[in-house]
Amino acid sequence: MKVLLVYAHPEPRSLNGAIRDFAVQRLRGAGHEVQVSDLYAMQWKPQLDASDSKAPKTDAPFHPSLDSKHAFDNGLQSDDIASEQHKLRWADAVILQFPLWWFSMPAILKGWVERVYAYGFAYGVGEHSDQRWGDRYGEGTLAGKRAMLIVTAGGWESHYSARGINGPIDDILFPIHHGMLYYPGFDVLPPYLVYRTGKVDEARFAQIREELGERLDALGTTAPIPFRRQNGGDYLIPQLTLREEVAPQAVGFAAHVDGGRR
Template sequence: MNVLIIYAHPEPKSLNGSLKDFTVRHLERAGHTVQLSDLYAMNWKASLDANDSSERHNGERFFPSLESKHAFENGLQSEDIAREQDKLTWADAVILQFPLWWFSMPAIMKGWVERVYAYGLAYGVGEHSDARWGERYGEGRFAGKRAMLVVTTGGWESHYSARGINGPIDDVLFPIQHGVLYYPGFDVLPPFVVYRASRVDEAKYAELSDALGRRLDALWTTPPIAFRPQNGGAYAIPALTLRDDLAPGRVGFAAHVDDEGVETATEADEATEA
């Protein structure tokens, strides 16, 4: 299989750097083909702006989505964007690896998403009608591909528990897993999360690498998070609100996961250790 790793950490000798190197070695030894986009090493340009196209659609005003659409459809994107899009098209699975900084991905990775996810590639596709509202949330250009987050945090696991001060880790990661990944069609696997990253010693690292190796071995067999598909009947169109009979009384992120198929990050990790 073809695996693309999008990696964001400025220090090669960090825990993230070591886990990234382990992932590449482990996948290649298992016979997979790996491409790595090391964003800091690439000096990736994070800001989406008018320089991302060699020819403006509208010279008077920069409208990001329309400029993105024009550039993507006409082969006018900057070379760095086109290269990353080719990698996405090539990949069977994508791994986003990053430290959790201020409850999200580092800015350089967010910039990768904003620039590479062009209109016509990751969004703005499919019909919009009373029956469908575009190909997204379970459909889209990346349907059939798998994706997983590998995330490190400084906080304790209890800080990200159901009643933890930082909020449940599945809620913290929801905008990335449901928005950045499920929106354009990826099957999103439960994340691999490392807590108290600064406290990882040699013994703990051995445990982590063993657990990560098992998750990588199961990259094509692990059930994805059971997000509800947008066009499958669960949502009223065009309002895109969940039907009243589904998850009654529940609001927020949890309502958009099918209770019958939900698997938390902790449960997935426990399953790999069984």
């Protein structure tokens, strides 16, 4: 497989740095091709703005989505954006690795998504009608590829449990899993999570290597999270709400996961 690892941590000597190095070594040792986008080392520009086009419009206000579409359609995207899109096209699987900061990914990684996911590349594609509402949520330009998160968190695992103070980790990661990965078509694998990062000693790191190694060895075969397909019949179109007979007792994020396909 061809694997792109998008890495977001400012300190290469950190636990995240050690995990990244192990993941790359394990994947390459298994015969996979690996590219790494180390966003801090690349000094990635996180903000989406008019400079993302090589020929920004000067006669009208900046419009994030429409200007993104114009640049994508006309080959005017900045070189850093075009390069990351090329890596995404190349990859069979994408791993996003980051520490959980303030209940989400670091700003630099969010900025990578905002800039690389251009209109026409990751969204705004496909037919919009009374039968379909675009190619998204299980379809789209990145369909057929796999994606997985490697996430570290300082809190205890119990803090992120179903009744934990921080809220369920599946809910916290839902906007990333469902919105940033499933939306443009990825098959989204369950995440690999490391809790209590401040307490990781040599014994715990050995356990992390063993657990993560098993997950990486199964990158091509692990069953994805069974999110419902937007155009698969579960949703009314164009309302995009679940049909009344579909999981009638389920609400919130969990309603969009088909428990029968687990």
